[in-house]
Amino acid sequence: MSKVRVLVGTRKGAFILTSDGKREQWEISGPHFAGWELYHLKGSPADPNRIYASQTSGWFGQIIQRSDDGGTTWHQPGTPPGENPAPGPPKAASNKFVYDISPATGKPLTTHQWYDGTQHPWEFKRVWHLEPSLTDPDTVYAGVEDAAMFRSTDGGENWHELPGLRGHGTGPKWQPGAGGMCLHTILLDPSDPKRMYIAISAAGAFRTDDGGNTWKPINKGLYSQYIPNPTAEVGHCVHHIAMNPSRPGVLFMQKHWHVMRSDDAGEQWNKVSGNLPTDFGFVIDVHTHEPETIYVVPIKSDGEHYVHEGKLRVYRSRTGGNEWEPLSRGLPQKDCYVNILRDAMAVDQLDKCGVYFGTTGGQVYCSADAGDSWNAIVRDLPAVLSVEVQTLA
Amino acid sequence: MIRIILPPHLRTLAVVQGEVELEVAAPVTRRSVLDALEARYPMLRGAIRDHATLQRRPFLRFFACEQDLTHDPPDAPLPDAVASGKEPFIVLGAIAGG
Numbered sequence: 001m002s003k004v005r006v007l008v009g010t011r012k013g014a015f016i017l018t019s020d021g022k023r024e025q026w027e028i029s030g031p032h033f034a035g036w037e038l039y040h041l042k043g044s045p046a047d048p049n050r051i052y053a054s055q056t057s058g059w060f061g062q063i064i065q066r067s068d069d070g071g072t073t074w075h076q077p078g079t080p081p082g083e084n085p086a087p088g089p090p091k092a093a094s095n096k097f098v099y100d101i102s103p104a105t106g107k108p109l110t111t112h113q114w115y116d117g118t119q120h121p122w123e124f125k126r127v128w129h130l131e132p133s134l135t136d137p138d139t140v141y142a143g144v145e146d147a148a149m150f151r152s153t154d155g156g157e158n159w160h161e162l163p164g165l166r167g168h169g170t171g172p173k174w175q176p177g178a179g180g181m182c183l184h185t186i187l188l189d190p191s192d193p194k195r196m197y198i199a200i201s202a203a204g205a206f207r208t209d210d211g212g213n214t215w216k217p218i219n220k221g222l223y224s225q226y227i228p229n230p231t232a233e234v235g236h237c238v239h240h241i242a243m244n245p246s247r248p249g250v251l252f253m254q255k256h257w258h259v260m261r262s263d264d265a266g267e268q269w270n271k272v273s274g275n276l277p278t279d280f281g282f283v284i285d286v287h288t289h290e291p292e293t294i295y296v297v298p299i300k301s302d303g304e305h306y307v308h309e310g311k312l313r314v315y316r317s318r319t320g321g322n323e324w325e326p327l328s329r330g331l332p333q334k335d336c337y338v339n340i341l342r343d344a345m346a347v348d349q350l351d352k353c354g355v356y357f358g359t360t361g362g363q364v365y366c367s368a369d370a371g372d373s374w375n376a377i378v379r380d381l382p383a384v385l386s387v388e389v390q391t392l393a
Numbered sequence: 394m395i396r397i398i399l400p401p402h403l404r405t406l407a408v409v410q411g412e413v414e415l416e417v418a419a420p421v422t423r424r425s426v427l428d429a430l431e432a433r434y435p436m437l438r439g440a441i442r443d444h445a446t447l448q449r450r451p452f453l454r455f456f457a458c459e460q461d462l463t464h465d466p467p468d469a470p471l472p473d474a475v476a477s478g479k480e481p482f483i484v485l486g487a488i489a490g491g
Contacts, residue, residue, distance in 0.1 A: 035402060059452040059486045060402055060440040079436045093438040098445045 003392040004348050005070065006356055007051065008364055009038035012382035014053060016071045019377075023354055023368040026377045032074065033065065040129050040343055040386040047137035048390050052156055054127040054142070062126050064094040064142075064156045078157035094156050097124050097144055105163040112146065113175040122146045122166070129343060131186035135193070143183035147174060147200040149212065162212040165198070170217060170234040174203035177237045177256075184342055185241050189248040197251065197266060202227075202237040205253070207266050218266030222255060226302075239282045240342040244291035252294050252321070254284040254342075259296055261321050272321025277308050283345035287370060288353045292320040295347075295355060295371060297340045306337035314357070316371045330374035331365065338363070343386035350391060358384025395426055396481035403441070403484065407434040412481060421476040423455060424467040441484060456483040 006017040013031025032038075036055045044050040049070045055063040065074045077094040099122055101110055114120035125145040133139035138155040148166045150159040174181060182201055189195035194211040197218075204219040217233050227235045237256035244250065253260040253269065257280050260269040273279035278298045287293035294317050300308045307313065312331040315324040338359035348354035355371050358364045362381040367374045397413040404410065417429045431438045442449055447467075449455075454463040458472045458480050474480035 035405075057402065059400075059450065060406070061443075061450060062439065063406065063436075076436050093435060093444065095439045096444045 002350055004350070004354065005043070005048075005390040005392060006346075006364065006366075006377070007041035007043065007053075007071070007386075007388045007390070008358055008381065008384060009041050009053070009343075009386035010358075010362070010382040010384050011037055014038040014041055014055075015378070015381055017364065017377050021350055023350075023366055024375075028378060029071070031382075032071070033063075036063070037126075038385065039126060040388075042130050042132055042388045043390045044132040044137040044140075045134050046132070048392055050132070050137040050155075052130045052132060052140050054130055056126040062095045062097060062124070064127070064130075064159075066094075066156050077152075077155050094152075094159070097127070097142070097150055097159050098161075099124065099148060099166070100161040100163040105167055112171055112181065113173055115176065119172060122148070125180060128182045128184045129186055131188060134188055134190055141186050141188075141196075143186050143198060145180045145182035146176075147181045147183040147203060149183055149186070149198060151212070164208070164213045165206060165215045168206075168215045170203070173232075173234050174200060175235070177201035185238070187241060187243050187248075187251075190245045191248050195248070195265075197241060197243075199238040199241050199253075201239065202256075203234045204236040205238050205241060205251075205266055218262075219269070220267065221262075221269030221271075222260065223258070223271075224256065226256070240284050242284045242286050242294070244286040244288070247291045250291065250320075252284050252286060254281045254296055256280065256302060259284065259321060272317070274317070274322035274324055276315055276324050281340075282342040283340050283357060285345045285347050285355070287355075288347050288349050289351075290318070290353075290370075293318045293370070294321065295345065296324075297345070297357065299339060305339045307339075310334055310336050312336045312338065312359075314355070314367075314371055314374075327367075327371045327374070329372065330367075330376075336361075341385055343388075344384050346387050346389040348389045348391045354389065356387050356389050358387040360384065394478045395421060395429070395475065396478055397426065397430060398481045398483045400484060400486040402486070403437060406436050406440060409434070414478075419476070421471050422468050423462065423465065423471060423482075426471065426482055452487040454485045454487055456485055457481065 002021040008015040013034040015030035019026045039054045041053040051067040053065040111119035127142045129143040131141045142150040149162045185199035187197040199205045206215045222236045224236045239254045249265045251262045259273045261272045281299045311333045313326040338361040345357040353370045355367045360383040364377045365374045395417045415429045457475045
């Protein structure tokens with residue numbers, strides 16, 4: 001029977017929730033890396049036992065953790081605990097994220113726009129998102145703050161920036177949003193290994209068609225009232241982008257305000273907020289088997305980061321946007337003021353698509369019936385930063 | 394033998410309990426102590442000093458013999474009591490919040 005493994009990153013550690021295909025009874029393990037912020041954990045589609053985790057701290061910096069046994073044991077790639085160091089220069093460190101400013105890149109960009117419009121040096125802070133390759137367990141991409149993309153091809157042991165993104169020309173116009181200038185979304189096109197999409201707050205969405213060497217902004221159709229030129233090429237605060245792997249050219253975006261859709265790989269975006277009570281939000285995801293069924297959780301406003309009217313409601317559209325229905329069965333419908341952060345929703349691949357999300361109040365909810373009804377797997381974790389799910393044979 | 398006290402999160406990361414003891418060749422300075430520490434526990438590289446610049450991470454401080462050594466030059470000799478192992482070299486996370 002199939003199983004699911006839910007990987008939860010929180011403000012104070014990681015938790016792993018497992019269940020069989022019924023998704024009714026759950027086993028909880030954790031906290032892993034107790035006391036640290038776990039921005040994101042994600043398993044390799046090519047080897048589900050391989051899981052990468054971003055462990056981070058304002059005090060002690062960035063740590064990359066890896067499990068090769070489905071989350072039972074962990075180590076820093078290339079640095080097994082307790083290993084005596086070999087003679088010679090120190091080995092490469094898996095937490096070494098150094099921006100590429102070499103002349104060889106042609107564009108050794110070192111500054112971006114600060115909140116006040118002045119230029120500010122790029123400073124590495126943390127890894128927001130880890131995206132393992134669809135085919136190679138040892139290849140994994142990292143989206144980082146200050147915004148850049150790194151790649152490891154040796155299981156997370158060494159990281160190298162893909163400098164074409166940061167250096168493609170608009171970099172000096174990127175600026176941080178309230179959460180920092182982070183590259184938070186990485187989507188790999190399963191039909192074209194050279195095509196990837198990323199999103200940055202607050203710069204916008206970008207696409208590469210050559211494996212990450214060159215990038216182009218894909219923000220036409222976005223309108224952001226909070227920037228000097230609302231239709232600028234870059235500067236938009238994109239919160240998250242989702243795709244269904246069966247239709248990789250169709251993208252759905254939750255922007256700072258507005259839910260958007262593109263049918264041409266991001267060349268043009270159209271607003272599909274429709275009848276949502278508010279179209280501010282962070283998460284967005286797509287049903288595994290129904291590529292026109294999408295999910296968002298409306299948040300009251302940019303100044304009030306909690307759900308609308310004190311009611312926790314997921315909104316589902318079965319028409320690819322514009323027409324939305326609230327899903328509330330099993331969710332609190334009064335006095336609820338949690339937020340759902342951008343990487344905190346996921347879908348499984350079981351026949352009856354499971355949908356999962358985590359809240360800043362520490363609840364992780366599961367729907368085993370595509371959103372019709374919900375149950376809390378856990379209710380009292382630290383604030384949830386990210387939720388991913390693995391469907392296991 | 395140099396004695397080093399790490400904050401709890403870094404002890405967890407390095408999989409050590411209590412103090413760390415290291416041989417450090419003279420002259421014993423903050424730089425030589427941290428170099429030796431990172432060589433023995435490579436998982437700590439980047440967690441105390443920035444990888445690229447080797448600058449102290451902003452929220453960490455260094456103490457020994459009841460003195461704040463945080464802002465001393467990295468190549469300044471550490472107190473004799475640290476070099477002799479009588480007193481530990483302390484890496485401390487700055488307190489934030491109430």
